[in-house]
Amino acid sequence: MRAAAATAYSVLTCSRLRRSSPTRLPSSLPLLLPVRRRRHPLAAMATAASLGPEAARSPSAVDPPVPPLSKFKVALCQISVTADKARNIARAREAIQAAAADGAKLVLLPEIWNGPYSNDSFPEYAEDIEAGGDAAPSFSMMSEVARSLQITLVGGSISERSGNKLYNTCCVFGSDGELKGKHRKIHLFDIDIPGKITFKESKTLTAGQDLTVVDTDVGRIGVGICYDIRFQELAMLYAARGAHLLCYPGAFNMTTGPLHWELLQRARATDNQLFVATCAPARDTSAGYVAWGHSTLVGPFGEVIATAEHEETTVIAEIDYSLIDQRRQFLPLQYQRRGDLYQLVDIQRSQKKKSGNLRAVRIINDEAGALATTMQPPLALHSRRSRASERQHWLCRQQLHAETGGVKSSRATSQPFLCHELCAHL
Numbered sequence: 536m537r538a539a540a541a542t543a544y545s546v547l548t549c550s551r552l553r554r555s556s557p558t559r560l561p562s563s564l565p566l567l568l569p570v571r572r573r574r575h576p577l578a579a580m581a582t583a584a585s586l587g588p589e590a591a592r593s594p595s596a597v598d599p600p601v602p603p604l605s606k607f608k609v610a611l612c613q614i615s616v617t618a619d620k621a622r623n624i625a626r627a628r629e630a631i632q633a634a635a636a637d638g639a640k641l642v643l644l645p646e647i648w649n650g651p652y653s654n655d656s657f658p659e660y661a662e663d664i665e666a667g668g669d670a671a672p673s674f675s676m677m678s679e680v681a682r683s684l685q686i687t688l689v690g691g692s693i694s695e696r697s698g699n700k701l702y703n704t705c706c707v708f709g710s711d712g713e714l715k716g717k718h719r720k721i722h723l724f725d726i727d728i729p730g731k732i733t734f735k736e737s738k739t740l741t742a743g744q745d746l747t748v749v750d751t752d753v754g755r756i757g758v759g760i761c762y763d764i765r766f767q768e769l770a771m772l773y774a775a776r777g778a779h780l781l782c783y784p785g786a787f788n789m790t791t792g793p794l795h796w797e798l799l800q801r802a803r804a805t806d807n808q809l810f811v812a813t814c815a816p817a818r819d820t821s822a823g824y825v826a827w828g829h830s831t832l833v834g835p836f837g838e839v840i841a842t843a844e845h846e847e848t849t850v851i852a853e854i855d856y857s858l859i860d861q862r863r864q865f866l867p868l869q870y871q872r873r874g875d876l877y878q879l880v881d882i883q884r885s886q887k888k889k890s891g892n893l894r895a896v897r898i899i900n901d902e903a904g905a906l907a908t909t910m911q912p913p914l915a916l917h918s919r920r921s922r923a924s925e926r927q928h929w930l931c932r933q934q935l936h937a938e939t940g941g942v943k944s945s946r947a948t949s950q951p952f953l954c955h956e957l958c959a960h961l
Contacts, residue, residue: 590874594884602754602856609641609753610634611830611850613843615817616648620660623649624676627691630849635684639850641753643814644691645830646761646784647703649673652816652824654739657703661696664704664717674706682712687751691784691814692720692760700741705758705784707749715751718758719743722766731790734824746772753781754856761785764799764813767806772881774807779856781814792827797839805837808863810854818845835862840929849952877938 589595612630627644646652650660662671673693681688688708695704703720721743723736746769747758757773757780762769764783773781781803787796796813804811811833818828823884827957828845832852841852863869 586873586874587812588872589868591872591877591878592775593880593937594888596775596869599755599777599856600750602779603752604640604754605853605856607640607753608638608851609643609832609854610637610811611640611643611812611814611832611841611852612645613815613828613830613846613848613850614644614645614648615816615819615847616651616653616822617796617819618656620672622650623672627673628676631680631686631688632684634849634851635686637849639686639851641687641689641751641812641854643689643782643812643830644677644784645814645826646692646786647694648691648784648816649693652761652786654736654960657694657701657739658696661694661701662838663696664706665697670680674886677706678712678714680710681708681710685710687753689756689758689782689784689812689814690759691929694740701739702743703736703740703760704743705747705760705782707751707756707758710752716756716758718747718760719745720760720763721746721769726791728790729803732788736949746776748773748776748778752960753854757781758853759783761787764803765795767803768879770803770807771879775879775881776811778807778809779859780810780812780854781807783811784815785813786815786824787827789825792829796827797831797842800831800833800838801839804833804835808835808866808868809859810835810856812819812854817847835859836865860907 564883604782610631612627612634614623614626614630627648631642631644649662650656662673664671664674667675673825674690677688677690687710690706690708692703692705695702703723705718705720706714707716707718709715719742720736720740722785723740723742725735725737727733749756749758756775757770757776758780759769759781760783762785764785770781785796796815800811800813812831814830815828816826818826826845829843830850831842832840832850834840835858841850843850883893
């Protein structure tokens with residue numbers, strides 16, 4: 536494990552499939568020497584006794600991909616919301632069209648923008664997204680306008696009906712109008728501040744069960760809705776999955792808004808060194824629920840790039856992803872984490888890797904005799920202590936351990952290999 540913290544191996548070796556079942560490897564297999572990665576100078580600060588910064592994220596954090604657009608305009612459409620659903624849909628369309636005309640490639644809408652924010656209204660304004668068409672006029676409008684304007688649209692949120700359940704749902708559309716991702720609010724807004732505000736979303740809504748990271752024309756986006764922003768673990772997991780930008784449609788109120796809205800946005804951006812964009816409805820003091828407004832874009836250094844007040848407006852600002860790498864050079868947090876003291880576990884990613892890697896596939900080439908067998912790994916090897924005591928590892932190629940956990944033959948060589956999920960770099 537110590538060697539793995541500093542070395543990326545193309546091939547690792549192990550002489551046994553099981554402790555009680557020795558296996559000889561074909562003599563034709565080459566001995567490949569370690570291939571060293573280029574590392575940030577501060578990565579060396581991880582001591583040999585430490586598990587290293589990489590171990591602070593399980594599975595290991597993914598580097599953000601190179602986005603198709605690294606510099607573009609984003610629009611935050613802070614529209615007013617009424618009890619007239621048709622009017623709200625028309626107003627949202629107008630705001631999106633105006634933003635695209637001003638050059639925006641990414642447009643955000645507010646939380647619950649097609650009707651009033653209340654437990655009584657959620658069922659009344661809910662749409663069946665799966666059915667589409669007349670059953671989902673808000674959804675259909677967003678898909679159509681994203682396609683016609685060739686923009687990426689983070690469609691705020693609407694009340695979604697699925698079976699006998701209701702969700703607070705954000706849909707993300709690509710520039711082709713296709714649904715790229717759907718986030719159901721994970722953390723429901725159940726609060727009671729005496730003398731100020733009491734609300735219980737769980738009275739009518741059901742919590743979502745999935746994290747949502749979407750690859751788009753404007754980069755990799757992690758999506759949360761309003762109350763989700765209070766949970767730093769969600770933002771940290773999105774950052775570990777390689778997000779460039781976190782989008783939070785939200786409707787903070789007049790009690791929590793002044794105290795926490797900007798604070799939380801800047802905290803999420805600073806902690807994870809990426810961009811955070813939020814979009815809220817305009818304030819309506821005559822509504823049953825009065826929103827704070829203040830749609831905002833925050834940069835990876837925690838700086839407020841642009842923000843609105845409380846009135847109906849559209850904020851247009853520029854996102855430049857080159858600032859992410861720059862800020863991470865200034866503060867190289869990813870190389871300073873203490874994997875020997877703490878660890879953030881992405882349960883869903885871990886489960887995907889396990890489901891794909893529980894099989895160890897042995898492939899022998901024609902020279903050694905064609906053979907492929909599937910074997911279960913020894914249960915004793917599942918513990919970190921057992922792994923550390925194993926001095927050798929099965930032959931494998933690092934690229935086999937992609938996020939999907941798939942095990943497949945490398946096309947880079949015709950040589951056979953053995954693969955196992957417990958290789959040191961996992």
